[in-house]
Amino acid sequence: MQKFDVIIIGAGAAGLFCAAQAGQKGLRVLLLDNGKKAGRKILMSGGGRCNFTNLHAQPGAYLSANPHFCKSALARYTQWDFIDLVNRYQIPWHEKTLGQLFCDDSAQQIVDLLLSECATGQVTLRLRSEISAVAKTAGGFELTLNGGQVCAPQLVVACGGLSMPGLGASPFGYRLAEQFGLNVLPTRAALVxxxxxxxxxxxxxxxxxxxxxxxxxxxxxxxxxxxxxxxxxxxxxxxxxxxxxxxxxxxxxxxxxxxxxxxxxxxxxxxxxxxxxxxxxxxxxxxxxxxxxxxxxxxxxxxxxxxxxxxxxxxxxxxxxxxxxxxxxxxxGYRTAEVTLGGVDTRGLSSKTMEAISVPGLYFIGEVVDVTGWLGGYNFQWAWSSAWACAQAL
Ligand code: FAD
CATH class of the missing domain: 2.40.30.10 (Translation factors)
Structure with a gap:
């Protein structure tokens, strides 16, 4: 059994960013994904140029059964913070329209940024990981994978929504939430x-x-x-x-x-x-x-x-x-939808840390949560902000 401080499921936008932040705090982080590449949606996003945030990101641009939930995370890690990070990597970008910021060249640059941040944090990234069971133990969480068992006192679920099954989308995050007694609100294809x-x-x-x-x-x-x-x-x-x-x-x-x-x-x-x-x-x-x-x-x-x-x-x-x-x-439908409305009910989560109120050590971030942004970089901003808020608490 390999032991880590944190296991994160899903190497998409939220999972990669959270892993990097947690790793850079000195935590031993395992980042799992069932795909053969990290950040597949990022690579496809914005017509290959990734609309990575929006100058006007603010809570009013998000749909949720609880519209207040996203406020804290969005205020603590803002679009300006992510723009600073992009600038530090000298990735050229431009505003296309309506505050939407795109890479001048390629979405690959955002994935490379995230992977480089993960490398700085010495994150262990395991692709092609099939998780067959997740169990709660006295010490935290034990996961059974193809290729062994891993455990950690903290588990972050960042496996996204149902949109674009071709890019690895699965209901895994919702099923896990239900397994631990959390409510999952009905889902629906959006930005479609x-x-x-x-x-x-x-x-x-x-x-x-x-x-x-x-x-x-x-x-x-x-x-x-x-x-x-x-x-x-x-x-x-x-x-x-x-x-x-x-x-x-x-x-x-x-x-x-x-x-x-x-x-x-x-x-x-x-x-x-x-x-x-x-x-x-x-x-x-x-x-x-x-x-x-x-x-x-x-x-x-x-x-x-x-x-x-x-x-x-x-x-x-x-x-x-x-x-x-x-x-x-x-x-x-989900085949072409950019996002999924609904998901893990925010009433069961802390808006400050994204931790499940009834299951200490279990966190949900990104699209799996019932927070959905408008078109135009708002959804990635939610991924960065919720991941950052979670990483501070790990
Ligand atoms: P994801 O990025 O979807 O990552 C989830 C990860 O979990 C995936 O890598 C998946 O392989 C993995 N996973 C799923 N199930 C399992 C499992 N059982 N075991 C292990 N791993 C699993 N938003 C914007 O803001 N700007 C854009 O330009 C933009 N363009 C988009 C273009 C397209 C074509 C699509 C589909 C979406 C776009 N979006 C855009 C929305 C944005 O991509 C998502 O909101 C964002 O990726 C959500 O991040 P996430 O990390 O929560 O989930």
Whole structure:
């Protein structure tokens, strides 16, 4: 039986960062992962450039049954702390949009940073580790692995959520929480594209690849102003991914296809100078032409000139284009979701240390916990902040 001070399950963002911090405190740390590479999601993130944090990270950007839970960790290890670390490694980065910080070159640099921090902390990293049993003993926790048994007085669960099973996602963390009597809140795919019902899907499929600025509103009133993308399966793009976290099956979403400009005003002003202009050509000044053509096929845009468009038609048209109500069929699910909503109930954890209140020595960090961020670097920031808070307590 090999003994350690801490065993961490999951060498993703949270596990790697926590292991490094704990190791650098002088603790003997074992970091386990069932994959053959550490930080697989980091490598895939941000289109290969890793959106590693957000300048505007703050508790309001996180969903949780207890919205206060994330406050302490986010305040104690902030986006500025992680930016300092990235700067110390001289990794060039840039702000893309809305405070989202990306590596200029490659997400591999963030993984290398984390591995180098782990090496400084003399962390033992064991990949391809299959954990078949976890038992509580008087001295802490005993784990049965392929290749022997290991034990430690402290166990950190950092095995993430269910999104992207192809990248190693598993329900292991939730099952472990349940094994130790913790409550696990229902999970749901989030930051995920919407699929559409048949007739509408077929009508919109020719728009696959078309993107435009939009303003999306969920039934609970949550609003996002970001790009919308039509795909061959339905709707995607940052605005849709964001809204998916606030959407429940059966609900409608409202899409403003032209949030930057009043289409009423555009039509009125164009009519003053070009009465014979077709409505289609007028709208194409503000919207992608392919979209206008499809909306005409759907009879949302009448095939008339501006002088023929009567006020009733104009009111109905502009209302639809600024508040297009669509009922998604569903989401693409965990296969393509960036994160998982729900998870280990924060009511059973200390917000200061991430330790299970009823099981001293057992900690949960990162995505396995019921804290889910918006799109844009917020989820990695939660991984860094929760990992740091936990490491201080180990
Ligand atoms: P993970 O990073 O998922 O790590 C969990 C680890 O546990 C994995 O390595 C897994 O192999 C391991 N594991 C699972 N089960 C077991 C088991 N039974 N035994 C041993 N090990 C196990 N967020 C952002 O903030 N910015 C982005 O740019 C961004 N882009 C993303 C792109 C994609 C394609 C995806 C899928 C997600 C993206 N996210 C992004 C979300 C972000 O990746 C996650 O929120 C973050 O990785 C969560 O960190 P974690 O350490 O909790 O879990």
């Amino acid at each position: 594209p919407f699929t559409l019902h048949k007739p509408l899907l077929e009508q919109l499929q020719t728009l696959s690849g078309v993107s435009l600025p939009s303003r999306l509103t969920a039934e609970d009133g949550t609003v996002f102003n970001e790009a919308l993308l039509f795909t061959h399966r339905g709707l995607s793009g940052p605005a849709i991914l964001q809204l998916s976290s606030y959407w429940q099956p059966g609900e409608h979403i409202s899409i403003d296809l032209c949030p930057q400009l009043s289409l009423d005003e555009l039509i009125d002003s164009e009519r003053l100078t070009q009465r014979n202009l077709s409505l289609k050509n007028c709208l194409a000044k503000a919207l992608p032409r392919r979209l206008v053509e499809v909306l005409q096929q759907l009879e949302i845009v009448p095939d008339v000139s501006l002088k023929q468009l009567n006020s009733k038609q104009q009111a109905a048209l502009t209302e639809t284009l600024h508040q297009w109500r669509i009922q998604p069929n569903g989401t693409e």
